[in-house]
Every structure is written in C-alpha cells, then in structure tokens.
Amino acid sequence: MMEIITRLVFGLYLLVILGGAGLAVFSANLVRAFVGMVATLLGAAGLYLLMQSPFLAFMQLLIYVGAICVLIFFALMLTNAYQGGDESAPAPLSKFARSLLAGLAPLVLLLPTVLLHPVAAKEKPEATPLAELGKVLLEEYTVPFELISIILLIAMAGGVFLAWERRNR
Amino acid sequence: MERLIKQGIDLIKGIWSLGVGLAVTAWYLVNRKITVQYPKQVVPREASESFRGPIELVGQPKDPATPKCISCMMCVSACPSGCISITKQKPPKLSPEEEKAFAEAEARGEKPKRPVAPRNPATWRYNYTYCSLCACCIEACPVNSIKFSNELYLAGTSRGDFHYDLLARLKRKAAEAKAAEDAKASETKDSGSADAAAQPGSPNISQAVPEKADEASSASGQAKSEAAL
Amino acid sequence: MNEFSLWTVFTLVVGLVAILAFIAGNAMALVWMERKVAGFIQRRPGPNQLGPAGVLQSVADAVKLLFKQILKPSNADSIIFFLAPILSFFPVALLFMPLPFSPFFTAYSPNLGLLLILAFSGINVLAVLLAGWSSNNKYSLYGAARGVSQSVAYEIPLLLAVLAIAFQHGTLNLSEIVEQQGGWPWQWNVFTQPLAFLIYFISIFGETNRSPFDLPEAESELTAGFHTEYSGMGFALFFLAEYANMVLVCCVATALFLGGWKGPFLDGFWWFLAKAYGLLFIMMWVRWTYPRARFDMLLNLNWKWLLPLGALNLLATAFVMKLF
Numbered sequence: 001m002m003e004i005i006t007r008l009v010f011g012l013y014l015l016v017i018l019g020g021a022g023l024a025v026f027s028a029n030l031v032r033a034f035v036g037m038v039a040t041l042l043g044a045a046g047l048y049l050l051m052q053s054p055f056l057a058f059m060q061l062l063i064y065v066g067a068i069c070v071l072i073f074f075a076l077m078l079t080n081a082y083q084g085g086d087e088s089a090p091a092p093l094s095k096f097a098r099s100l101l102a103g104l105a106p107l108v109l110l111l112p113t114v115l116l117h118p119v120a121a122k123e124k125p126e127a128t129p130l131a132e133l134g135k136v137l138l139e140e141y142t143v144p145f146e147l148i149s150i151i152l153l154i155a156m157a158g159g160v161f162l163a164w165e166r167r168n169r
Numbered sequence: 170m171e172r173l174i175k176q177g178i179d180l181i182k183g184i185w186s187l188g189v190g191l192a193v194t195a196w197y198l199v200n201r202k203i204t205v206q207y208p209k210q211v212v213p214r215e216a217s218e219s220f221r222g223p224i225e226l227v228g229q230p231k232d233p234a235t236p237k238c239i240s241c242m243m244c245v246s247a248c249p250s251g252c253i254s255i256t257k258q259k260p261p262k263l264s265p266e267e268e269k270a271f272a273e274a275e276a277r278g279e280k281p282k283r284p285v286a287p288r289n290p291a292t293w294r295y296n297y298t299y300c301s302l303c304a305c306c307i308e309a310c311p312v313n314s315i316k317f318s319n320e321l322y323l324a325g326t327s328r329g330d331f332h333y334d335l336l337a338r339l340k341r342k343a344a345e346a347k348a349a350e351d352a353k354a355s356e357t358k359d360s361g362s363a364d365a366a367a368q369p370g371s372p373n374i375s376q377a378v379p380e381k382a383d384e385a386s387s388a389s390g391q392a393k394s395e396a397a398l
Numbered sequence: 399m400n401e402f403s404l405w406t407v408f409t410l411v412v413g414l415v416a417i418l419a420f421i422a423g424n425a426m427a428l429v430w431m432e433r434k435v436a437g438f439i440q441r442r443p444g445p446n447q448l449g450p451a452g453v454l455q456s457v458a459d460a461v462k463l464l465f466k467q468i469l470k471p472s473n474a475d476s477i478i479f480f481l482a483p484i485l486s487f488f489p490v491a492l493l494f495m496p497l498p499f500s501p502f503f504t505a506y507s508p509n510l511g512l513l514l515i516l517a518f519s520g521i522n523v524l525a526v527l528l529a530g531w532s533s534n535n536k537y538s539l540y541g542a543a544r545g546v547s548q549s550v551a552y553e554i555p556l557l558l559a560v561l562a563i564a565f566q567h568g569t570l571n572l573s574e575i576v577e578q579q580g581g582w583p584w585q586w587n588v589f590t591q592p593l594a595f596l597i598y599f600i601s602i603f604g605e606t607n608r609s610p611f612d613l614p615e616a617e618s619e620l621t622a623g624f625h626t627e628y629s630g631m632g633f634a635l636f637f638l639a640e641y642a643n644m645v646l647v648c649c650v651a652t653a654l655f656l657g658g659w660k661g662p663f664l665d666g667f668w669w670f671l672a673k674a675y676g677l678l679f680i681m682m683w684v685r686w687t688y689p690r691a692r693f694d695m696l697l698n699l700n701w702k703w704l705l706p707l708g709a710l711n712l713l714a715t716a717f718v719m720k721l722f
Contacts, residue, residue: 031478031531038524054510058517066520066553070546073527077543130509130570187688194439194687204442 010050017043030076038069052125055133211322222320223297223331224306226339227313234343236336237314239288247309252299260286290336297323297331410495417494425641426456428678435682463637466630471534474627478532483628483635486525489518490642497649498573500659500667512560512570515650519605522639523549526614526624529636533627541623544693545607545614551700552604552611558708559598562715563587563654572650576658581665586657593711595655597704599677602647604700606640608681610688611696618690648677 016039023036041064048057137145205212226236240257261284263271274281307315325331430445430453437444445452470479496511508514523546530542566587567575579586588595604611615623625636652658652673661669691699 029475031475031528035478035481035528054508055513058510058513061517062513062520065524066517067550070520070523070527070550073524073531074543074546077527077531077539190687191683194683197441198435198438198683200441202438202441202443206443206446 006050009046013043013046013050016040016046031073034069034073034076037072038065041065041069050125052127055130207322217319217321220319220321221302221304221317222323223300223302223318223333224295224315224335225318225342226293226335227316228339228343233346234340235289236293236339237312238290238293238310239312239314240290241311243309243311244306244315247305249303249305250299250301252296253306254292254294254296256291258287258289258291260284293335295333295335297333298328413495414491417491421490421494421638421642421645424645425638426460428641428644429456429459431678432682432685435679436686439683439686460634463630463634468630468632469627471627474534475532478528479627480632482525482529482532483632483639485528486522486639487635487642489521490639490646493518493646494642494649496572497646498576498653498658499670500665501573508571510570511572512564512575512650512654515646516557516560519643519646520553522643525639529628530624533624535627537620537622537626538624541614541616541620541626544620545624548604548607548611548613548696551697552601552704555597555700555704555708556601556605558705558712559591559594559601560650560654562591562594562708562712565712565715565719566591572653572658576653576660579657579660581657581660581662583657586655588655591655591711591715593707594715595651597708597711598651598655600699600704602651603681603684604696606643606647608644609685610691612685612690613693613696616690644678644681645674648674648681651677 020036020039020041020043024033024040025036027033027036041060045057045060045065048054048060226238229235229237238255240255242255245251245253245255263284271281271283302317304317307317323331433455434444434451445455448454448458470476493515496508496514526545526549527542530538530540530545533539563575564570567578569575575587583589602608607614613623614620615625620626625633628636649670652670656673656677657669658673659665659667659670
C-alpha cells in the first residue's frame with residue numbers, strides 16, 4: 001500500500017519537475033518560463049520530502065523559491081518585453097547549440113564522479129537527524145563548507161562594488 | 170562624536186514620540202465617541218448655525234412673513250448659475266370708474282398719483298440643484314434680504330424636491346417662530362420657571378434629537394409642498 | 399515517514415479542515431475587529447448596523463465578494479493572473495499545521511515546524527510578484543516591486559530573531575519551544591530575549607505589509623498596489639491570505655516568545671488565542687496610530703538597525719549558550 005502511494009507521489013513529482021522544466025525551456029514568455037522554473041524547484045523539494053529529508057525540502061523552498069526565484073523575477077519584472085519585439089524572434093541555431101552545451105556541462109562534470117563513486121541505494125529512505133547533518137558539514141567537510149562561504153562572500157562584495165560604481169557615476 | 174551624540178538623542182526622542190502617539194490613540198480608543206449617528210441623532214442647533222446651506226430670504230423686522238426684498242433683480246443677474254427666478258408684483262388693477270377718474274384728471278392737465286406696484290416680489294423661486302453656494306446673490310443684494318440657511322440634513326427623492334419657493338418658506342418659518350414664541354410665553358406664564366434642559370439649542374445631543382428629528386421631517390414635508398406649487 | 403499511520407492521516411485531514419475554518423472565521427473576526435479598533439481610535443463607533451455591534455458586517459462583505467464579477471484586464475496574462483491568488487492562499491493552510499494551539503490541538507508537530515512556516519511563507523511573496531506582473535498595470539507592478547523588496551529585506555531580521563530562540567531551545571519544534579517555557583510572564587522567552595522579540599515584532603509589520611509599512615498597498619500612491627486589478631474572489635483570496643498571515647505571525651510570536659498555550663493557571667488553547675489576539679490588537683493599534691513610512695526609511699530601518707541588532711543578538715545568544 002505505502003509502496004504504491006510512494007510510487008504515485010514520485011511520479012507526480014517527476015511530472016511536475018519535467019513539466020516545469022519543459023515550460024521553462026520552451027515557453028516564449030519569460031514569466032511563464034519563470035513559473036515553470038518555480039514548479040521544477042517545488043518538485044525537487046517534494047523529492048527531498050520523499051527521501052526523508054524535510055530539512056532539505058524546506059531549505060529548498062526557503063532559499064530557492066522564497067529568495068532566489070523572487071530576486072530573479074525582480075529583475076525580470078523590470079524588463080518589459082513587448083509581444084512583437086526583437087526578443088520574440090526565433091533565436092539563431094548557434095544560440096541553441098551554446099545553450100545546449102551549457103545545459104549539458106553539469107552533467108558532463110558530475111556524471112564521472114557519480115559513475116566512479118556510486119552510492120549504494122537504500123531500500124527505504126532513512127531520516128538523518130539535523131544534528132548529524134550539521135556535524136558532517138562542519139567536521140568532515142569543513143573546508144568545502146568554508147570555501148563555499150568565501151565564494152558567496154566574494155559574490156556579495158562584487159555586487160556591492162558594482163552597485164557602488166554605478167552610484168558614483 | 171558630537172554628531173553621534175546628537176543622533177542618539179534624536180533616536181531616543183523618536184522612540185519616545187512613538188510611545189506618545191500610541192498613548193494618544195489609546196486614550197481615544199477608550200474615550201467617548203464624538204461622531205453623531207445621523208438618522209438616530211443630529212448635531213445640536215448651535216453646531217449647525219455656522220453651516221451655510223441653501224439660501225433663504227430674510228423677513229422684515231416688523232413683519233417677518235414678508236421679505237425685505239425689493240424685487241430689484243440684482244441677485245438674478247448676479248447668480249452665475251441662473252438658479253434664482255423672481256417675478257415682480259403687478260400694480261393693482263383699477264376699476265373702470267377709477268380708471269375714468271384718472272383719465273379725466275390727466276385730461277385736465279393734473280398729475281394724479283396712480284397706484285404703483287408693491288415692491289415685494291410676487292414669486293421667489295430658487296433652484297437649489299444648480300446652486301453652487303457662491304454667495305454672489307448675498308453680496309449683490311442691496312437690502313440684505315438673502316442669507317444662507319443652516320439646513321444640514323437635506324434629502325429628496327426627486328429633482329423637484331430642490332426647487333424651492335422661498336416666499337412660502339419664509340411665511341412658514343415666521344409662523345413657526347411666532348407659534349414657538351407664543352408657546353414659550355404661555356409656558357413661562359404657567360410654570361414661572363421653565364426647565365432649562367428643555368430649552369431649544371441645549372448642548373446635549375440626545376436632548377436635541379426629538380426636536381431636530383421633527384424639524385427634519387417637517388422640512389421634507391415642506392419641500393414636497395413646494396414641489397407641488 | 400516512519401511514524402506515518404492512519405492516525406496521522408486522520409489528524410492531518412481533520413486538522414486541515416479545522417484550520418481552513420479557523421482561517422476564514424478569524425479573517426472575518428479580524429476584519430470586524432480592525433474596523434472597530436479603527437473607529438474607536440478615530441472616536442467613532444465603527445460598524446454598528448448589522449447585528450449586535452455590527453459583527454455581521456464581515457459576513458455581508460464576504461457575501462458581497464462572493465457575488466462580485468471576476469474581471470480580468472485586457473492584455474493580462476490570464477493563466478498567471480488567476481494562478482497568483484490561488485498561490486497566495488494555498489500555502490496558508492499548510493502554515494497553520496505546526497502551530498501548537500494546545501498540547502491536544504496541534505494538527506501536525508514535525509521537528510522542523512518553525513522551518514516549515516518560514517519556508518512556505520516565502521511563497522506568498524512569489525504570489526504578490528506574479529499578481530503584480532500579470533495585471534498589466536503600472537500600479538500593480540510598483541506595488542509588487544515594493545512588496546518584494548520589503549518582504550525579502552524584512553525576512554532576514556525576522557529569521558535572525560527566530561534563530562536566536564531556536565538556538566536557545568535547541569529545537570525547531572514549536573511544541574517543544576512552548577514546552578520549555580513556563581506559565582508566568584517571567585518564564586516566557588520575551589523576558590530572556592526582549593531584543594529578539596522587538597526585532598521580530600517590527601519585522602512582521604514589514605512581512606505582512608501592514609501599516610506603517612504598507613507601501614505595497616499604499617492607497618494614496620498606488621490605488622491598491624498589487625491587487626488593484628483583482629475583483630471578487632480573486633481579491634478575497636489575497637485579503638484572506640493577508641489576514642491569515644497576520645494571524646500566523648502573531649501565533650508564531652505567541653509560541654516563540656509568549657509561552658504559547660501556557661498561562662499562570664488553566665493551561666489551554668484559550669491562552670494561546672488570547673495572546674495571539676493581544677498581539678493582533680497591538681498591530682491594529684499601531685496601524686491606526688502611525689503614518690506610512692517612506693520607502694527609504696523603511697529599508698534603512700531594516701538594513702541599518704534591525705539587521706545589525708539581530709546579528710548581535712544572535713551572537714550574544716550563542717555566546718551565552720556556549721558559556722552556560
């Protein structure tokens with residue numbers, strides 16, 4: 001019984017993710033594409049829930065849907081593309097090729113790692129206590145964790161720097 | 170450093186002012202309500218006295234039922250919206266004998282005094298639907314026969330309700346004032362000292378209610394009768 | 399989920415239905431209360447015609463909204479236009495689930511209850527954005543832009559304040575946080591974390607777009623902000639979501655800072671409701687006292703005061719927790 005429900009829910013999440021991704025890529029309207037992206041992120045959050053990690057799911061919602069998407073949309077909102085403007089013209093083939101390359105890049109970079117160091121699948125998902133997660137991040141993976149913070153810090157400083165330049169001009 | 174201290178003082182002052190604001194509204198919150206709930210209550214007379222409602226005529230001091238108006242038509246020409254219409258009274262009709270007597274006198278070369286038309290207007294119509302309450306007529310009137318009424322609660326169900334016959338209104342007002350005076354005189358005769366609270370125009374709102382409500386209903390009745398005129 | 403059982407499903411469903419009823423009832427009660435408070439503060443009686451003291455006024459309003467025609471501006475993006483109000487209301491029901499009204503009246507008590515509330519309340523911002531953009535109206539767009547820059551900004555001090563409490567109790571479960579507080583006021587978290595409470599309380603005005611931070615809906619400048627073009631039930635859903643969010647932030651404040659359902663005597667959900675409504679009353683009192691803040695003031699207050707104070711408070715909390 002539970003198995004069937006789980007499979008159904010998994011299928012639903014998959015549909016949401018794929019449908020959202022399709023909408024995001026193929027929609028001519030930027031905002032609709034954006035809605036598709038939000039749907040994809042929501043679906044991913046659902047998958048995390050299914051994998052017994054509500055913490056990650058909520059973080060996905062809080063950070064990706066609640067903050068990053070909102071900021072992306074904020075930028076989108078200020079660009080008001082007309083229905084018959086230049087933007088609606090079909091893009092040249094070279095653009096398609098480059099986009100495809102960019103899309104495939106993570107796959108190419110991540111696939112070897114996943115294939116070389118496969119993680120054994122579990123019969124049933126197990127919840128990881130929050131404390132353990134914190135320990136792993138801050139004890140085992142301290143250096144990558146701090147490196148990521150440094151990257152974020154640099155990005156933030158860069159943003160402030162750019163905005164500063166603008167204002168002074 | 171000095172700037173920092175100043176900013177700190179400003180901050181504390183600002184926070185204090187927020188508290189003061191909250192205290193003011195909290196005081197209002199628990200305090201007596203001061204708005205007047207119209208159909209159940211009306212504002213007391215002295216509050217409506219300064220209200221400038223539709224214009225009305227001013228009676229002569231000795232004969233309050235007759236307006237001071239001399240039918241000079243100044244207000245009619247001053248009104249930018251053309252909402253005043255006045256007709257003058259015609260000179261009294263002479264009987265054929267009198268007419269003959271006058272004709273004979275004139276034939277004799279005398280200058281008899283023919284009776285002239287009274288200066289009072291025959292009709293004084295006022296269309297409040299067009300009026301913008303600009304007071305041009307009041308400024309123009311050479312005998313101060315027009316003033317603003319303090320009619321606060323005007324309501325009507327048709328456009329005709331606001332076409333006033335101000336002569337009729339003046340007559341009715343004079344009659345009312347006279348009746349009130351008579352009643353007051355008899356009352357003082359009867360009981361010697363009238364109850365102060367029963368005086369019209371007492372500041373208490375609830376006291377003013379029945380009296381004012383009557384007036385409002387009589388006002389609408391008057392409007393209807395005028396529309397019929 | 400390993401504790402997943404029929405009983406859980408049952409409580410979830412009953413909780414959801416009860417919560418939806420609670421939201422609708424609360425919204426009506428709050429609208430009436432808001433009007434009464436506004437009236438009393440302005441020294442007038444407020445609604446007083448329909449029912450005793452006008453309590454049925456909100457019912458009449460709800461019926462009116464139900465029967466109004468739903469209009470869509472021409473050139474508006476129809477799908478997103480109608481998606482936005484739904485998106486604004488749908489997470490609200492979920493948000494009330496982890497609230498501990500009493501030990502018994504808790505629909506769902508996950509270990510990450512606080513996080514769930516914070517995560518799903520972000521969706522409301524998205525709905526505001528979509529509504530503003532899809533209305534094809536400049537006022538709506540400005541309202542949405544303001545709403546978002548404000549909500550995103552005020553979420554940070556709010557998170558910092560909440561985090562300080564979570565730090566202190568070592569859990570994100572609202573029920574446990576209430577459990578660890580006592581019944582008397584000096585056992586509440588507001589006593590140990592007054593600064594966090596202040597920051598939280600100021601931030602929720604910005605989060606819920608309430609006056610004096612109601613710039614996204616500033617009537618005098620933007621007509622009605624992001625919901626200018628919505629009529630009938632579309633508007634009603636935004637309205638309901640707004641009031642539900644108000645109740646939510648006050649309920650969370652009650653659980654986090656004011657001891658939840660615990661009182662000096664007779665513990666129960668009445669304490670929870672009384673405290674939450676007390677906070678709601680203060681929100682209304684503030685709304686009808688202060689004029690609207692200018693936008694730069696709003697953001698300056700957030701970035702220059704609340705954020706550093708919140709960070710300092712969090713640091714101090716961490717320090718004290720480590721020390722003792």
